[in-house]
Structures are given as structure tokens and as C-alpha cells.
Amino acid sequence: MRPLADAIRPTFSFKPQKLRDALGLDLTVVTETYQHTGSFKFRAAYNLALNVPNGEILTASSGNFGQALAYACKLLGKRAVVVMPSTSAQVKIDAVRSYGATVDLVDTAKIGRNLRVSQLAAEMPDAYVASAYDDDFVIDGNSSLGDELAALGLDVVISPVGGGGLISGISKGLCRYGSKAELFGAEPLLGNDAARSLRAGRIIPNETEPTATLADGARTISLGTRNWEIIKVGVAEIIEVSEEQIIEALRSYFRLANLKCEPTGALSLGALIERREQFAGKRVGVVVSGGNVDPAIYSRLLA
Numbered sequence: 001m002r003p004l005a006d007a008i009r010p011t012f013s014f015k016p017q018k019l020r021d022a023l024g025l026d027l028t029v030v031t032e033t034y035q036h037t038g039s040f041k042f043r044a045a046y047n048l049a050l051n052v053p054n055g056e057i058l059t060a061s062s063g064n065f066g067q068a069l070a071y072a073c074k075l076l077g078k079r080a081v082v083v084m085p086s087t088s089a090q091v092k093i094d095a096v097r098s099y100g101a102t103v104d105l106v107d108t109a110k111i112g113r114n115l116r117v118s119q120l121a122a123e124m125p126d127a128y129v130a131s132a133y134d135d136d137f138v139i140d141g142n143s144s145l146g147d148e149l150a151a152l153g154l155d156v157v158i159s160p161v162g163g164g165g166l167i168s169g170i171s172k173g174l175c176r177y178g179s180k181a182e183l184f185g186a187e188p189l190l191g192n193d194a195a196r197s198l199r200a201g202r203i204i205p206n207e208t209e210p211t212a213t214l215a216d217g218a219r220t221i222s223l224g225t226r227n228w229e230i231i232k233v234g235v236a237e238i239i240e241v242s243e244e245q246i247i248e249a250l251r252s253y254f255r256l257a258n259l260k261c262e263p264t265g266a267l268s269l270g271a272l273i274e275r276r277e278q279f280a281g282k283r284v285g286v287v288v289s290g291g292n293v294d295p296a297i298y299s300r301l302l303a
Contacts, residue, residue: 001076004047004144009035011148013285016257023276028152029253029269031288032145033261037095039217039290040145040166041068041132047141049076054128056081058120060113062216063092064290065132070101081124083116085219087211089294108209112221133165134224142166145287146173154181155282160267160289161185161194161238162218164227170287171234181285185231185238186271188213188246194223194231195238203228214246214301217264217289239271246270247301253288254302262293263301 013030020027032040045068049057056079059069066082073080080101084093085108096103106116121129131138142165149157150173157174159167167185174181187194191210197203205222213219223231241249249269253259268286272279 001050004043004050004141007046008043008144011035011145013152019252019256022252022256023272025272025276025279026283028154028283028285029257029259029288030149030152030285031259031261033259033265033288033291037064037067037071038292039064039068040142041065041290042072043144044138044141044165044169045069046072046075048130048135048137049073049078051137052128054126055079056124056127057130058117058124058127059083059130059132060117061132062219063088063096064217064292066096066101066103067092067099067292069130070096070099073101074099081120081127083113083120085113089216089292089297091294092292095292108211112209131163131224133163134226136226138165139169139172139226139230142169143173143176146170147177149181149285150174150177150179152285153283154285156184156279156284157181157287158184158186158268158271158284159287160218160264161187162264163220164194164223164231166287166289167235168227168230171230175234182236183234184271185235186241186267187238188215188218188267189240189242191215191218191220192240193221195240197223197228198232198235198238201232214243214263215267217262218267239275241267241270241274245273249273250301259288260293260298261288261291265289265291
């Protein structure tokens with residue numbers, strides 16, 4: 001079995017001149033779209049599947065963690081069962097199944113993902129129940145991206161935020177290498193529990209799953225407790241991004257950087273567009289978390 005460092009693909013960073021000129025900023029795009037299964041989630045999933053002794057792993061995911069866990073389990077000879085909302089992008093549902101995992105689709109208006117996981121866990125007593133973000137193995141896996149970001153000499157890093165697994169991992173990696181980069185989060189305005197939590201100094205969940213946002217990877221009820229302990233001390237601010245800015249960022253990546261990304265992956269650039277004056281004169285890195293987007297949705301958003 002390969003250790004995490006050998007299993008992951010190093011992230012790809014570049015400085016798209018057209019996008020830099022359009023924003024008037026010293027911008028570096030750090031994209032995980034070329035990571036195994038098309039998102040950063042492989043870092044977390046492989047680290048978890050590698051380190052837990054269980055032969056079965058059960059989780060809930062809108063798609064990217066499910067894909068990553070399915071592939072990691074395939075590589076490591078384990079079984080994955082993934083609870084997914086029926087509203088998940090079809091491309092993500094198909095991908096999870098293609099890696100050999102069992103998909104359990106749920107109508108989140110009738111039953112929450114976590115409740116369904118609890119029901120299945122009672123039927124699978126030998127399974128490890130994995131959170132896509134609130135898990136030490138997940139955070140440690142994602143911290144490998146923070147390690148890579150620390151080497152880029154950035155003043156500012158902006159990361160998408162859903163449950164907090166990515167940004168807490170980045171924070172841990174940046175701190176481990178003594179990086180002075182200031183870390184910001186980017187979250188959809190329509191699902192802004194993390195931003196409200198950071199302002200209040202305590203976890204404030206969304207009342208319901210924020211299904212209205214295009215950023216399906218950020219449709220979480222709340223930050224994880226493990227993630228919150230890191231975020232509250234390691235993140236300067238979480239910027240709320242409108243749906244219009246998410247779309248503008250996604251289009252900007254396509255037109256000015258020749259990069260395809262999913263709406264959740266566009267959050268960090270959307271935050272930068274919202275606050276470009278705040279980051280003038282600084283070396284800014286925006287993290288693109290993934291590129292798994294339904295072709296029909298993507299073409300509609302570009303048009």
C-alpha cells in the first residue's frame with residue numbers, strides 16, 4: 001500500500017496572465033482539478049481508507065468525497081457505501097458507481113443524509129462511518145495541500161468552505177511549515193453558516209441544507225466540530241459569495257484561464273472578485289477545489 005505522499009498527485013499552480021490582468025492582482029491559481037477523481041477529496045479519502053482497519057467504509061457525500069472514497073477503497077481492496085442526495089450531479093453519481101461503490105440515493109427533503117447514514121450503520125456494524133470533513137484522518141489528508149501551498153510564498157490563500165475539511169487541513173499544513181500566509185474562506189451566501197459562526201465565535205448551523213446554491217459541495221448544515229477548532233484560530237475571515245459572483249468566477253476561469261471547474265471550486269475566485277481592493281499588492285493564491293461538474297449545468301452557466 002502506497003503512503004499518502006506517493007498516492008496523491010501534487011497540486012497544479014499557475015499564473016494565468018489574462019485573469020491577472022483583468023483583476024489587476026498578483027494571482028496564483030492552485031487547482032485540484034487534476035487530482036485523482038477530480039478534486040482535493042482524494043487526499044482525505046485515501047488517507048482515511050489507508051489508516052482505518054475496517055474493510056467497509058460508510059459515508060455521506062454530495063459527490064466528490066464519495067468518488068474519492070470509492071476510488072481509494074478500490075485501490076486498497078475495501079468496500080465503500082456512499083449516501084448521496086438525489087439532487088447530486090449525475091456525473092458525480094455515475095462516477096461513484098464506476099469505482100465500484102454502492103450508492104444510496106436519498107431525498108434530503110424527507111430524510112437527512114446523516115440520519116440515513118445512521119440507519120445504514122446499524123445494518124453495517126463492522127463499517128467505519130466517515131465524515132467527509134469532521135474526521136482527523138480527513139483533515140490530516142487535506143493538510144498535504146497546505147504543505148504544498150506553504151512552498152509557494154503567498155501572502156494570502158483563499159479556500160472554498162463547506163463542512164470545513166479543506167480549509168482546516170490547509171490551515172494545519174500552512175502552520176506546520178511556518179507559512180505567514182493569511183488564510184481566508186469563501187462560502188456561498190445562500191449557505192453561510194461558517195461565516196456567521198466565525199463572526200459569532202461559535203458554531204451556528206444552517207436551519208436546513210442549503211440546496212438553493214449552485215455550489216453543491218458547500219451544501220452542508222454546519223461546520224464539523226474538529227474543523228471549527230482549527231478554523232476559529234487559523235482563518236482570518238470567511239467571505240460570503242453571491243450566486244452571481246460564483247457564476248462570474250466560473251466563467252472567468254473558462255474564458256481567462258482555460259480552466260474548467262465546478263461551482264464550488266469557483267468560490268475562492270468569487271470571493272476575490274468581491275474583495276479585489278482588499279487584496280491589492282499582495283501575492284494571492286486561490287484554491288480550486290475540484291472540476292467535477294455536470295456538462296449540462298456547466299454549459300448553461302457558461303452561456
